[in-house]
Every structure is written in structure tokens, then in C-alpha cells.
Amino acid sequence: MNDDKSRPENTQDETREPRPEEETAGAERPEAAGGAESRAGSELEEARERADRNWNEYLRAVAELENLRKRSERDLEQAHKFALERFVRDLLPVKDSLEQGLQAAREEGASAEKLIEGKELTLRMLGKVLADHGVEEIDPRGSRFNPELHEAMTTQPSADHEPDTVLMVLQKGYLLNGRLVRPARVVVAAAPDAGA
Numbered sequence: 001m002n003d004d005k006s007r008p009e010n011t012q013d014e015t016r017e018p019r020p021e022e023e024t025a026g027a028e029r030p031e032a033a034g035g036a037e038s039r040a041g042s043e044l045e046e047a048r049e050r051a052d053r054n055w056n057e058y059l060r061a062v063a064e065l066e067n068l069r070k071r072s073e074r075d076l077e078q079a080h081k082f083a084l085e086r087f088v089r090d091l092l093p094v095k096d097s098l099e100q101g102l103q104a105a106r107e108e109g110a111s112a113e114k115l116i117e118g119k120e121l122t123l124r125m126l127g128k129v130l131a132d133h134g135v136e137e138i139d140p141r142g143s144r145f146n147p148e149l150h151e152a153m154t155t156q157p158s159a160d161h162e163p164d165t166v167l168m169v170l171q172k173g174y175l176l177n178g179r180l181v182r183p184a185r186v187v188v189a190a191a192p193d194a195g196a
Contacts, residue, residue, distance in 0.1 A: 086133075087129075087133050090129045090132065090133070091126075091129055093125060094122060094125050094126045094129060097118070097121065097122040097125060098122055100118070101115065101118040101119060101122060104118060130174075134176055134177040135174055135175070135176055135181070136174065136175040136176075136178075137172055137173075137174060138150075138172060138173030138174060138175060138183070138184045139169055139172050139184065140166045140169065140173075140184050140186060141166055141167075141168065141169050142165065142166065143165070143166055144164055144165060144166070145164045145165070145166055145186065145188045148180070149173060149175075149180060149183055149184060150166065150173065150183055150184045150185075150186050150188075151173075151183040151184065151185050151186065152186060152187075152188045153170055153185050153186065153187060154187055154188075155187070155188050155189070155190040156187050156188070156189060156190060157189075157190050157191070157192045157193055158189040158190070158192065159192045161189040162189065163189055163190055163191045164188060164189065165188070165189040166184075166186045166187070166188060166189075167186075167187045167188065167189050168186065168187040169184055169185070169186050170185040170186065170187065171184065171185040172184055173185075
């Protein structure tokens with residue numbers, strides 16, 4: 001009898017029809033899982049597409065930077081190589097003038113006055129070219145000695161000039177755009193000896 005009682009309960013459980021809420025809950029689970037999977041799949045695909053786009057943009061940016069670096073190196077090399085081109089072009093007429101003066105000096109009957117005049121013209125041409133390119137002459141005769149611009153070769157006692165006055169310029173100095181290229185070599189006045 002105990003067996004009969006247990007059997008109908010099992011039979012009832014096995015044969016029992018599912019309730020409506022159980023049917024809908026069971027039916028929604030597979031669809032919900034499928035929908036979540038398809039959403040996750042589409043989001044993953046979008047993420048992959050964005051990653052591919054970003055990777056391609058990165059590669060293009062790296063290539064552009066490399067091209068820019070190479071172009072800059074090439075431009076810098078050209079700038080160093082041809083930096084003096086304008087200066088050289090401007091100096092060529094000076095060279096031509098020197099050659100013409102030398103040729104004129106070799107001719108018969110060449111006068112010293114004409115040669116001197118030609119040299120003066122050539123020197124003026126050279127001075128203009130240098131000035132056009134930012135070269136400034138330092139000729140400090142009669143001014144106060146400046147160790148930043150002048151190089152004292154010797155001193156000379158002088159009663160006519162104050163001490164540290166430039167008496168004589170042995171070699172002119174030059175500035176290039178305000179920067180010292182060569183100091184002027186000078187003779188500087190010293191106080192006269194007391195015993196003299």
C-alpha cells in the first residue's frame with residue numbers, strides 16, 4: 001500500500017501540465033540568451049571594426065611622421081649644403097673685378113692711378129657684399145679698449161691719449177649679425193711712465 005501511495009504522486013508529477021508562467025519563463029530564456037548573444041556578437045563586431053579603423057589610422061600617422069622626419073632631414077641637409085649659395089653668388093662679381101684688375105695691371109702702359117682706382121672699387125664692392133650679409137667692420141681707432149671686441153697686441157705709453165684708448169688698429173675685427181667673428185687687433189695707450 002505504501003507503494004501505491006508513492007506511485008500516484010510520481011505519476012502526478014510526471015503527467016502534470018506546466019503552468020502558464022512556467023511556459024513563458026522557459027520560452028523567454030532561450031530567446032533572451034540568443035538576443036544577448038547576438039547583441040554581444042554585434043558589439044564585438046563593432047569593436048573589431050573600430051579597432052581596425054584605429055589601427056589603420058595609427059599606421060597612416062606613423063607613416064606620415066616618418067615621411068615628415070625624412071623630409072625635414074633632407075631639407076636640413078640641403079640648408080647646410082647650400083647656406084652660402086647667395087653669399088657666394090654675391091662674391092663672384094668681386095672675384096671677377098679682381099681678375100680684371102690683375103689683367104689690366106699686366107698690360108703695357110698700365111698706370112698706377114688706374115690700378116689703385118680699380119682696387120678701391122673692388123674693395124667697395126666687397127664691403128657692400130659683406131654688409132648685405134650682416135658683416136660689420138670693427139675699426140675702434142680712438143675709442144676705449146673693449147676686451148669683448150678687441151684684442152690688445154701691445155700697449156704703448158702716450159701722453160696725448162687717456163689710458164686704455166686704442167691708438168692703432170693692426171687688423172680690423174668683424175661681427176656677423178652682432179656676433180664676434182674676429183676681434184680687432186689693436187695697440188692700446190698706457191699711462192706715461194712717471195720717470196719719463
